[in-house]
Amino acid sequence: MFRPGQPRLGYVPIWLPLSAFALGALLLTAGVAVGVQYGRHRLLTSGLPVPTPGSSGLVRGLGWPELVAAFAALLVLAAIGIVLFGAYQNYRAVTETFERVKSLMRNILESIPTGVLTLDAGGAVTSLNGPGERLLGLRASAIRGRPVSEALQSAPDLTAWVLGALAGDRLLQEHDFALTEEGSRRVTVRASASDLRDESGQTDGLVVLLRDITEVSRLEAQLRRSDTLAALGTLAAGVAHEVKNPLHALGLNLHLLQAELAPGPPSGNAVGGYLDVLRSELQRLDRIVENFLRFSKPSVPEIKPVDIAALVERVLGLVAFEAAGHGIAIETRLDPDLTRIPGDEGQLSQLFLNVMINALQAMPTGGSLGVATRRDGDWAEVTVRDTGPGIAEDVLPHVFDPYFTTRPTGVGLGLPIAHRIVQGHDGSIDVESQLGSGTTMIIRLPSGGSGRRREER
Structure with a gap:
């Protein structure tokens, strides 16, 4: 496999053959020169005439100047040949590298x-x-x-x-x-x-x-179906549990009313008490069914500009009496720069009311309810903080589950309905809590955009 730092196969540094040839040429020139001088010396010692550089004949080129010039020309030609050979070697190495890179990239894309x-x-x-x-x-x-x-x-x-x-x-x-x-x-x-x-x-x-992503989509759809079935099971169990109690009370009081009417003329006070219980339990059943329908099929939000500060103040006014009755102080810190946001005023009122009531119910013996708003870029953030006992770590993941509650008289739909409303406004709601340190609900809603009616999704 090709790597950028890998040595190129077949590449020979040009200085290596050039240096070898130059050394060989010098040695050859020196050998020829020594041979020529030795020949001249033999001629001198034998008394024969010694050829001069200007004499004619085959030995004319044996003079030093001609000899050096001939070998210099030979050296230049050889150097040119070596340079061309080195350039060819480099070209071949680059071409081979390029082809390997092309092949590698092609194999990657196909693999x-x-x-x-x-x-x-x-x-x-x-x-x-x-x-x-x-x-x-x-x-x-x-x-x-x-x-x-x-x-x-x-x-x-x-x-x-x-x-x-x-x-x-x-x-x-x-x-x-x-x-x-x-x-x-x-x-x-x-x-x-x-x-x-x-x-x-x-x-x-x-x-x-x-x-x-065909297989991924199939698995996601299967997971959604499983979640839906699990949620329906939870809802069914919750509805059965919530409806069973008032039905038991209705049956009991009907039995007592029947017993009261059987012997003779009924007592007005007794009959009135039984009827009050029946009426109360019927109203309770109506609230259970209404909350169930509100959670299972939330209405489409009617998006219009909403004054978020005024809305929060109005909801605080609704819970102020209950807070005062439990000795709970209300503290507010509203951002004056955060005014209007797109939303459904009725649903947002229900959202904040559910969250604040949940906070008040966490402080039955008194405490402090803190409400703050601020702008965070394109988001409007509303935080609701209580000083209650906090939520256990194993309970936190279930606070938005329908019919999940830690209070004996709770229904467990307040926060799930709030969660649905936030989702319908393309926002988010998060919970931060530690045992003994209270709980903070963080609601984030889009702060930009124009009023429009949201289509069914």
């Missing part, structure tokens, strides 16, 4: 399970890997160079999304599409896009990643 579609700045398809071919049911060779609007005609929704991303819509998030894979199998594909940049950092096109 990953994610489809990769690339477009140039003009929206023409430049490449599509194997997984992308299978997900789109297309051949890269058939769509390469074609505009994406033509290449992806079989997936118009994906085409429109890709064109939006290519046009520079940076608000685009991951999006899921239903496509027909090779073999006519329907698959769910999650697409994401990012800029394709050149060496200088300039946008040169678009990279679209396509992930097959």
Whole structure:
């Protein structure tokens, strides 16, 4: 496998053969010079005439100047040859490295399970890997160079999304599409896009990643169904428990009323008492059913500008009497810069009322209720803090579960209804609590946007 720092195979540093040749040429020149001098010496000692550099004949080139010039020319030619040879070696090494990199990148793109579609700045398809071919049911060779609007005609929704991303819509998030894979199998594909940049950092096109999430979607749907069934089971158990008690009281009082009426003329006070109990229990049943319906099918919020500070003050006025009766002091810290937010005034009133009543019920012997508002970027944050006993760590994950309550007389729908209202406003509600340190509810709601009617989702 190729690594950036790996030595290039077949590469020989140019100075090595050049130095070897220069040393060999020098040794050869020295040997020839020594041989020539030795020959001249033999001629002198034997009395024969010694050839001079200017004499004619084959020995003319044996003079020192001619000899040095000849070998210098030979050395230059050899150096040029070695340079060319080294350049060829380098070119071959670079070419081999480039081919290995191309092969590596091709193998990576073909090995990953994610489809990769690339477009140039003009929206023409430049490449599509194997997984992308299978997900789109297309051949890269058939769509390469074609505009994406033509290449992806079989997936118009994906085409429109890709064109939006290519046009520079940076608000685009991951999006899921239903496509027909090779073999006519329907698959769910999650697409994401990012800029394709050149060496200088300039946008040169678009990279679209396509992930097959068919199995993930199936498991998520199965999990949602399981959660729904579990929630229905919890709701059914809670409703059965809550309805059973008033039904028992109704039956008992009807039995007593029947016993009172059987012997003779009934006592007015006794009959009146029994009827009061029956009426009270019927009202209790009505409240249980109403809360159940409110939780199971919340109404669609009517989004309008709401004065959040005035709304919080009004809800505090509703709980002030109960707080004073339990010796609870109310402390407020409202942000004057946080005025109007988009929301359903009636539902938000119910939200804050449920949370504040829950806080008051946590302090039956008195304490302090703190309510604060502040703006946090694009969010309006409302915190409701009590100085009650706090919530145990193992109980915290269940505070928003329907019909979950730690109070003997509690119904367990106040906080779940509050949670539903917050979800309907695209907000969040969190709980922070420690035993002995009280509890803080943190409600975050979008603070921007214009009034509109929210559609059913």
